[in-house]
Amino acid sequence: MALSNSQYETIMREYEDRQTSARHLVEARTAEVYARVTGYRALCESIASISVSQGKKLLSGDENALEDLHASISSLSAKKQQLLQEAGYPADYLTPVYHCPDCMDTGYIDGSKCHCFKQAIIDLLYEQSGIREQLEKENFSTLSYDYYQGDDLQRFQNAVRACKNFIKTFDSDYHNLFFYGTVGTGKSFLSGCIARELIESGHSVIYFSAAGLFETLSRNMFDYKNKDDIVSFHEDLYGCDLLIIDDLGTEYTNNVAVSVFFSLLNQRHLNKKSTIISTNLSLEDLRNRYSDRVFSRVTNQYTICKFTGTDIRMLKKRLQNRK
Template sequence: MPLTNNQYNSIMQQYEALHIRHRRERENRLQRIYDTIPEYKKLEEQTASASVEFGKRIISGESLDKGLLASKLNDLAAQKEKLLKDAGYASDFLEIGYVCKDCKDTGYIGNEKCHCFKQKIIETLYDKSNLRAMTKECNFENMTDSYYKGEDLTRFKGAKKAAEEFIASFNIDYQNLFFFGTVGTGKSFMSICIADELLKKGNSVIYFSSIGLFELISEYAFDFKNKAWLRTVYDDLYECDLLVVDDLGTEIMGSFVAKELFSLLEERGNRKKSTIITTNYSLEGLQSIYSDRIFSRITGNYKLLRLTGPDIRKEKKLAKKGKKSE
């Protein structure tokens, strides 16, 4: 499913908007320095003139040691850094705060698309659930154990610890997670928290509800005009660093879904690409719905994490109603 020209241009416009913002922010910070430390501007002018003068002398035929210019520029840079420090500014005050430090918000590293560009493509093509928006609410900062008690609390703490270990070792140790348990106990929330942290680390993440995933696959599988696009869809599903399949069991089950699910789990396993699955079904319920091959893949290759307790979504709604009635 390649990007259209409009989609590509839209992504590039996002990077251009970042460049404009960065430039304005740095100009504003630099003007602030000029206003409070006049000597800093003089050193900036000396830096520019030193480079220009050195270039002119090279062009005129003089044989000069480039180390002399480097030494001069280093000395001026040290003087500027001291001025900033003496005035109470951080040494990196004038540095640009890139969203992606790897490509410096260009979208490319050399001639290759940066991981941040690839994630933007994923979000453009597949993120019908709007994962980025979901992570604003579902993140570890907003996570709380206040809804859990007793054995439920123990399970929650165990699942959180497993999630944190999964994130910490993600790029060095292949793992899969399977969250199961009763409705509304935080399984989807936990999976989105993990996705959020891995996105911050520059990993590519595709998030799908189970229904949305198989609707997408079937949309292209039965449209013979789009076989090339289907291959691209599979490539993305197989190759993304993390695939999250939420609410497994809500899709309409049949031989097609069973076959595609098994192929997906098998291929991602062969490629050592991590997957997170959530479901409201118990292990017994899951086994009764899916084939033994699928059940075996999940129970054998995934860390099984059970969450139980009250329906947190209902608890939150009741709390909101209570506040409104006060």
């Protein structure tokens, strides 16, 4: 994915902090060695002096100046190492200590993102998704069909296939998912599975409970003091690769909130940014509660997956109580 400017700046600030810390550590250790190791500072000053002297000779046309410089620096560096070790310091004591030695905490190797930068992107996306801890438990590695039977099992298997296809074609096809059905049948779980896979592949995912989303949208409508923060929030909301709205129907709604909700869905559709909505409402309840416009948007532009069965959370609790 292409990082937003704010996301890129957040990561680069971390790299700048790392480089600053490494530089300060070297400076502190150098001052310590100068104070404790007799002759070490003089050798460093000699290297600097010889470099300037030989540089002048090189500019004046002395063809042997560069070779002489390398020989002198090599000899003096060996003496520095000897002094360090004789004083009880490791040979690399004054070498910068980097979090990532491969890129030396720049984030790039030969103009390409280092593996540590790619991991930093994933870590940032997890942090901004708001569901890092949840996704450690809710992912395809913990998926089980053991709690479903008959038609319930068939519906859940169909939903899993839809989720895996959603992930597989995410970068090539624009599509959305709408999960509805009875409580505790895996809707939020599968949303988490998708979020985990997409974040791991470097896509931005934002999760909101419906109650949290509507409350935030309503509050922002009357907040005239924090315009920059609100603009940034809406840019993320409209522009993230995937927006997950969980438990639609649990929030307080009114005509204004419903209108703002439709605008959000419509703008993300225009931006071709995918959305997943989960709810315990029936399709009829969806139409009655959120207007024909929202109902039409969902039924025409979302893949609809119905979930049925026993509340898995309650079932797990009963099984644990029997042990």
